[in-house]
Amino acid sequence: MELKDKLMSSYLAFEEQVDLENDIHEVRNKAIKFFEQTGFPTKKEEAWKYTSLNSILKEDYSIFPKKEDAIDYKDIKKYLIHDIDTYTIVFVDGIYSSHLSRTTHDKLDACLMSSALDKEKYKPIIDKYFNKIVPEDSMSSLNTAFAKEGAYIRIPKNVVAEKPIQIMNFFTSNEAALMVQPRNLIIAEEGAHVQIIERHQSLTDHPVLTNSVTEVYVGKNADVDYYKIQNDRITSSLIDNTFIKQERDSRCSMHTFSLGGKITRNNLKFYQHGENCDSVLKGVTILEDKQHVDHNTLVHHTFPNCESHQDYKGIFSEKSVGVFNGSVLVDRLAQKTNAFQSNNNILIDDTATCNSKPQLEIFADDVKCSHGCTIGQLDNEALYYLRSRGIPKKEARALLMFAFANKVLSSVKIPEIKKRITKQIALKLGVELGFNL
């Protein structure tokens, strides 16, 4: 059976598990109809021109995992940021794992989407926020249709979350192949501050396909600092759909570290909805071995006096493919916008591919917008310079790659993440450097 047909019939089974009286179900019904009409995206669509899902859609995925596979903290510890205190929401094969999680309702909510959707007391918030900024596209609609579980995070007005919150999705898969669709909702109310770390990690070599949707609402003068760590196995693919709405005077930064996985697609859309917003989108992508990462970003400036900064760096080798398609849209009313975008790539060998496509649409006349993209090789002269100072070739190459990625790492505000990513990059490059960048 084709995956689309399987999903359509699974939806009928899914309806038996959920409350059909809930208003949300109308949203799901609408979404599945949209998906039924459109199906999976193909390379004929401009937004998917360089990324074909064919190779991952042919698997016979299980849509509903049978049961939670028991895993211990020691199995997952290394994937967590464990050297600092955090709230942690852990899902195993899409199912919440209470014994691995540390949730809270004290001062702030860091808990489950399933209870937020079901419980009466969350209804006003769900009515106000759920599926309000998710565009009608086939992958997001598919997720909405099956929306049931994920992280629900709400930081009330003027609360500063004193610990980062980790959203961790692990896959053990009793099944041969598994498809999961986490649905996250994050609300930082006026003046709230929160740091979030999200990771999808397979513990098995069975194929895994994740199609996740995250809605992030950043209230007036609120601050959301978000990190996505994508360093999964070569058997796992991720379609990440993240939509962010910012109110006036708010700040939101998103760092995406794409270091592994079969196909990773990041649909990341920022919608600014007030003056004086600041949006930061940064990414480091280091791939080898036929891995494929596609960053599809949008920053929509609709109000005056706002800023956005996009900076994506990629290093590609051994038949890996990188895609960057970054859009900046500046409405006529969005005067005094400062929008910057840069995408720099290094191809380590001639089997790697990179497609970089910046798109700027500017309808205001008093703005500062710039973009630049480069695709090149490691600078041989720089390499020689380092070697002439006694730094061996391998280390010199690594140092240059670090230096290249450093600009993105320097804005990471959680030192443990910076340390972790630096270490992972060093590991990938097979070197040890005597300092931290």
Add this chain to the structure above:
Amino acid sequence: MLKIKNLHASVEGEKILKGINLEINPGEVHAIMGPNGSGKSTLASVIAGNEDFEVTKGDILFEKANISELSPEERAHKGIFLSFQYPVEIPGVSVTNFIKTSINQVRKAQGQKDMPANEMLKKIREKSALLEMDRKFLSRSLNEGFSGGEKKRNEIFQMAMLEPKLAILDETDSGLDIDALRIVADGVNRLKTKDNATLVITHYQRLLDYVIPDVVHVLMDGKIVKTGGKELAKELEEKGYDWLKEERAEMTS
């Protein structure tokens, strides 16, 4: 210390060095002068091990060992240092991190442990003061946005940190104003010992007013055509290179 025998080198098939013979002993300062395009920088690059150049004939001996086949890093480990004519800008690596990595990689190659952090810090302070470098300078990205003078000072700072046996200064005076030239030259002079040697490569005699050479060689068309004492540099400054060209033309005809 350095002995070059009948060295021929080419780049992309074009012959640049056509039989260089040169011997430098510990404690000596040699200068190589010559018009543009004579092969001065090529000689510096070939000694340092730049792989863009192909040695087609001859040998380079350093402390009696043939180093012609060694990589640039292996030569650095042996104590050869090249101050670049055009130091490369490397954004994202600070001067401090770069020099730390460099020193510890050299130590590693020599079978020593990393330099203790406090010792490193002390040495960085001491040597940067020698070059009258601002502390802020050390945390900046390597050579990025540096002025010509800052780049050259940074090269000599690295030399001071690495304490090479043989330092090759490739056009270190170019792009320097008189104050920077004096600071750089003072630095070079203070680093001189009876055990190390310096090879100064320059088009102009100006730097040699400060760093006094024991031997001056004139390089023309890939060969050393004249060797003399420090007075030869003065003569070249007054008369230019043309008289040597003529002299040479007469000799070859």
